[in-house]
Amino acid sequence: MLSKSQVKYIKSLSIKKFRTKHNQFICEGSKIVKELLEIQSFQIDILCATEKWLLDNNHLLNSYSGQLVQLKTQDLKKISNLKTPGEVLAIVGIPEFSFKKEISKKLCLYCDNIQDPGNMGTILRIADWFGLPYVFASPQSVDFYNPKTIQASMGAFLRVNHISCELSKLTELFPEMTIYGTRMQGKNVFKHDLQKNGIILIGNEGRGISENNAQLVGEWISIPSGGGAESLNAAVAAGIICACFKNL
Amino acid sequence: MLSKSQVKYIKSLSIKKFRTKHNQFICEGSKIVKELLEIQSFQIDILCATEKWLLDNNHLLNSYSGQLVQLKTQDLKKISNLKTPGEVLAIVGIPEFSFKKEISKKLCLYCDNIQDPGNMGTILRIADWFGLPYVFASPQSVDFYNPKTIQASMGAFLRVNHISCELSKLTELFPEMTIYGTRMQGKNVFKHDLQKNGIILIGNEGRGISENNAQLVGEWISIPSGGGAESLNAAVAAGIICACFKNL
Incomplete structure (x- = not known):
């Protein structure tokens, strides 16, 4: 009892x-x-x-x-x-994670103010599927331990390191890593010569990538659209970009 | 009042x-x-x-x-x-949609017992983004007009035709269309010679593609995994596969 x-x-x-x-x-x-x-x-x-x-x-x-x-x-x-x-x-x-040197050689995701716990969990699950060992999130994002995040991650939080920090901290620690941002005018992710390491920014569900973080982007990429929707769901976009980085 | x-x-x-x-x-x-x-x-x-x-x-x-x-x-x-x-x-x-001849020339999605209304809405939004004009769903799927589906679709239901029907009805009407299913042993979707038309099956969140519908599959494809997750979220998988069909 x-x-x-x-x-x-x-x-x-x-x-x-x-x-x-x-x-x-x-x-x-x-x-x-x-x-x-x-x-x-x-x-x-x-x-x-x-x-x-x-x-x-x-x-x-x-x-x-x-x-x-x-x-x-x-x-x-x-x-x-x-x-x-x-x-x-x-x-x-709640576990503590440290900024290991190996990060600079990995492909990582950075969640820029992701608000929906289901999206956050799904992003961890995507990282787990494609073998990305690190997911970072801005301090303004929904936290990794929200019960809905834990549920949607389907256990991915056990295998994927997840750290809350400013993007500027990562660029300070790992200046050699390219920051990839997504926007309409970016280069088609299916035609881009993608690297094996780097940080992929996932923008907020409504507002996309924040102004401060946009300034840190080194390469802009895009998922070509052929229809009428204004945008894709944040987790779906993350999934498509990770799939391209890992398979193109 | x-x-x-x-x-x-x-x-x-x-x-x-x-x-x-x-x-x-x-x-x-x-x-x-x-x-x-x-x-x-x-x-x-x-x-x-x-x-x-x-x-x-x-x-x-x-x-x-x-x-x-x-x-x-x-x-x-x-x-x-x-x-x-x-x-x-x-x-x-609720509008009525008919089975137009043009369907056979299009790339379409078929939701096989999708249960989560958020996933269903996100799948409509993906179809809208990539310009897929038809989304079908098995009668056992969550319906297209669930309030959460409407919200998650972000208006996509206005532009994407959506029809509830058995998959066998589609194969009867359009026997020339290839049915694509996803499973671990399928051919890497990034290496597959994909067609411009066909029906992509999206399996149930927990159980995947039903036995009956698996028998109608003409080509099995897969999204290669490099990590520990057992599966991807249904809508994320749909997004990656549509992106490949439209851009490879």
Whole structure:
């Protein structure tokens, strides 16, 4: 059983302010929690699960040293952010990432003020699919640990390093990396001679790339349009550009 | 003012059963309603708007012959599906589309049991961006007029023909069209000799392409992965494949 104050505390972690304050976030669903237990690179502080889940997954708990709370399904519902709550929920410590030298040799994504948590999760999933090891996001972007981001990422946040920082910090640390921006007048991404490393900017859903960051762009690219839409969804655009960088 | 029964009726249109029964759907937001009034190819039955919106857009109402209801912002809130209701909402008749001969010469999308209305809207937006004039969807898919689909399509449903039908109906009508399916073992879409026409299948978010429809596939293609994710989001995959068909 969880006390009322514990329920309140866990529920508070669905709000960014409290995630930042306590440096913790929520992970839900059997698949993702099992992966968390297996990879052991994230610190799980509390694991809430049904008796059945704990019995079925006992083998994964040998090296787990955090708090374990056995709950009934209806009690899990009280702390869940999902429409259909699963059998397990974990309270996980927010990891710290550092700016390793290898970044300069990689193809990376930078989210410039992405606001939709579903888009952010989908962008992490795209990076995971194409083997991009780093996703950066401006401090104004939706945070990586929003419950909807975690859900949409389908576990990608476990494999893709994700760091919140200004783009100018990256250009200071890695001046040799080309910053790629997308705009209508950019060079067709299918005809461009793309590099194996660099930083691809993903602009905000409504306003695109911010003025400050546009000044740091070294190469402008575009996805050719043949129809009437004014723009593509931010995550779809990110997917097409990553696919071109990795396959052209 | 709207009567209680009118409010109830309009709110009922956010549910598929009632949209089908009354053959009407809801369109919200100034940009999209202005476009509806301009193109005149959809029948608007009721237009609910604030006094200010009606004054500002009076020039668009000359040829409008449906019902006009002036509402206060707080009354619009009562019938809105948006978190931040706009100044105008239209009740629109569901249009009928026919299977024109030209379809066989076009590149089309077919949604095989797409369940997420946001994905469906994004797929329409992708078709619109790349100039694909037809999007088909299996009868089991989320319908095109779900309020979240309409929002996510960003007006694309106005320009892209969208028809609910079985895939087998399309193969009967247009046996000369190649059906493209996506699976891991398919040929790299970046290396494939793609045609200018055909039907690209977009599989369900969790289960992919259904068994029945897989039997109709003529060419299997794939988006090469270099990372750990098991799959891409359905709309992102659709975007990458359309980009390849249009630009390779």
